[in-house]
Amino acid sequence: MSQDALIWCLVAIAVIAIAAVVALTLRNSALGAKKREAEAALAQRLRYTEGELGRMQAELQRVRDEQDGVIGEAEQAAEESTKAVLKGAARFLQSLAAEQTALLDEVQRKYGGHSVLSDLMDVNHANAQMARKAQGIAVMCGAPLGRRNQPASVYDVVRSAQSQIRNFHRVEIMQPSGIALKASAVAPVALAVAELLDNAASFSQAEAPIEVTFQRVQKNLCIIIDDAGVSMSDEDRQAATALLSGDEVPRLSQLGTQPKFGFPVVGLIARQYGFKVDVTGVSRYGGVRAVVLLPEELWTMEETPPPASEVPVSSIRRVEGREQAGARTMHGLPKRGARKSPIASVPSDGSASGGQAAGPRRAGGGLGAFQRGTLTGRDLDAPTPEGSEGA
Amino acid sequence: MHDEPDSELELTTALVPLFVIAKGRALPADHEYEHTTLVTAQEGTEAASRTLTPEARAVMDLIADGFLSVAEISGYTRLPLGIVRILLAQMAEDGLLYVRNPAPRAERVDRELLTAVLDGLKTRFGA
Structure with a gap:
């Protein structure tokens, strides 16, 4: 249950x-x-x-x-x-x-x-x-830019750049032989180098030298500017490289109240005229080394003809027989003939007259005699026939 | 922007201004390197003159073989007299030149001396 x-x-x-x-x-x-x-x-x-x-x-x-x-x-x-x-x-x-x-x-x-x-x-x-x-x-x-229609030696182009900065006497330029810039490159390269020199001068000590040298690297001509200032930081280098390539063009309004348009200007003309600028190197003084690299289209190895204004002045006082070959300096200037025989005021023994007057200077003999006279008159040490007597 | 038909400014002035040729040096004192001062190159300065500026080298070439007056150098090189004087002062400092100053002015010579000289000349050549 x-x-x-x-x-x-x-x-x-x-x-x-x-x-x-x-x-x-x-x-x-x-x-x-x-x-x-x-x-x-x-x-x-x-x-x-x-x-x-x-x-x-x-x-x-x-x-x-x-x-x-x-x-x-x-x-x-x-x-x-x-x-x-x-x-x-x-x-x-x-x-x-x-x-x-x-x-x-x-x-x-x-x-x-x-x-x-x-x-x-x-x-x-x-x-x-x-x-x-x-x-x-x-x-x-x-x-x-302003244009120049005469080619010029690269040395003169750099001197022209040198003239455009304040402390120009600090710039020391090595002299290259026989490298000329084509006329079209003269003004732009001068301006670019001037801006780089100005930069070098502003960022180094007041009396430190700025050295300009030249180097041919393959088909390029390098203008090298060494300063003894402080080297740039990596950031500055990058910024400078961007500006100098001409890729980055800052607006005018970005330049500030104390405008620094050196590098932008260099970049613009470098791009426009086909050369390159680099400032990333270190100079031999530990400062900045700026290099302007000119391609072969912009320069030649020719001697520049002397500027047109330097016409030989021989026409002013042309003397027959003077115009022999070789009577010109390397710059095309007339050269004075060598005065080989000693100066004598009076042709007393005839020895001087034989060798001297027969030469190419014969025609100028009158003038020469006059000059010799003055010279002897000025030369107090020169032996003169009358020296011992009279006075 | 560069393709605008802007007329380019043509620069015809000397590429290298005179103050650069003079290297910023001051003019020498007035009594130095006068028009008629004569200069010539020292012997054995060819090596040193290779490092000179083209203008200074032009002067050296002119005076290499004999005395030339400052005024003449200025004429031949087409450089203003002042620039030539500055270049010469620099070259003299570097030991490249012989300088022969012009005779001092005539008033310093007394009349008697001149008469004596004249007499001497007359006796020698028979005037």
Whole structure:
């Protein structure tokens, strides 16, 4: 009896348990379905929102790009108009400086024997520096450089560059033999070297030398500028290299209130005229070594003809028989004949007259005798026949 | 921008200005290297003159074989007198030159001496 009751009890419990399990399972699945539903809804919402966000971002980017574009355009326009204005001014200055140089040249020749020459040379020096600045600004604004139509020795081109910096006496130039720059390269190379020399002078001690040497490397001619300043940091080197390659042209507005347009100018003209400039080397003094590398199209190994102004002056006092071959210096100037025999004021024994007057100087003999006379008169030590007597 | 038909400025002035030729040196004193001062090259200076500037070398070439006056050098080289004087002063400092100054002015010589000289000349050549 009690056993039956127990069994029934157990059955009842089992039934209740099963019912509970079933009920719980059902509830669970219902909850799961609801959850999935909610999740799906949320995911969809999320996707939508994400999509919306992306669109918004794209829109924002577009607006930004547009704005950048407009700003860029405005900057470009401002740059262009600034350049146009400056270009006009720079060209005006350029031609004024050139005119002034021509005037000063003339005045210096006119008063060449006067003590005012020193001051005129100082004025000319100041003018040369101004001309360089004007050229630099003109180049930055895209104006052409002044042009020279005569080839010149590379030594003279570097001396021309030297004349355009303040402390020009610090520059020491080695003399190469017979290397000439073609006419088209004269002005741009002079300006580029001038800017590099100025840079070398500004970044080294006040009296330290700046040395310019030349080297031929394969088909290139290198102008090497060594200063005794401090070497550049890696950052500076990279910035300089970028500027000197001409790839990076800073805007005028980025040059600052004390504009440093040396390297940008050098980069621009180097690119325009087809040469290369490098400042990453270390000089023999531990400073910066700047190298201007000129390809063979820009130079030749020819001797430069003397400038046209150096016409031989022999016509002024041409004496027959003087114009023999070889009576010219290497620069095409007439040369005086050698005075081989000793100077004698009086042809007393006839020995001097034989050898001397028969030579090519015969025609100028009258003049020569006069000159000999003056010379002897001035030479207090020269033995003269009358020396011992009289006075 | 470079393709604009900008007319290029043509530079016709001397490439190397005079102050560079003079190396920034001051003019020598007035009484040094006057027009009529005579100069000639010292012997054995060929090696040294190779390192000179082209202008100084032109002067050396002119005076290598004999005395030449400062004024004449200026004429031949087409350099202003002052520049020639500066170059000569530098070359004299480097020991490349003999310099013979012109005779001092005549007023320093007394008349008696001149008369004596004249008399001497007359006796010698019979005027």
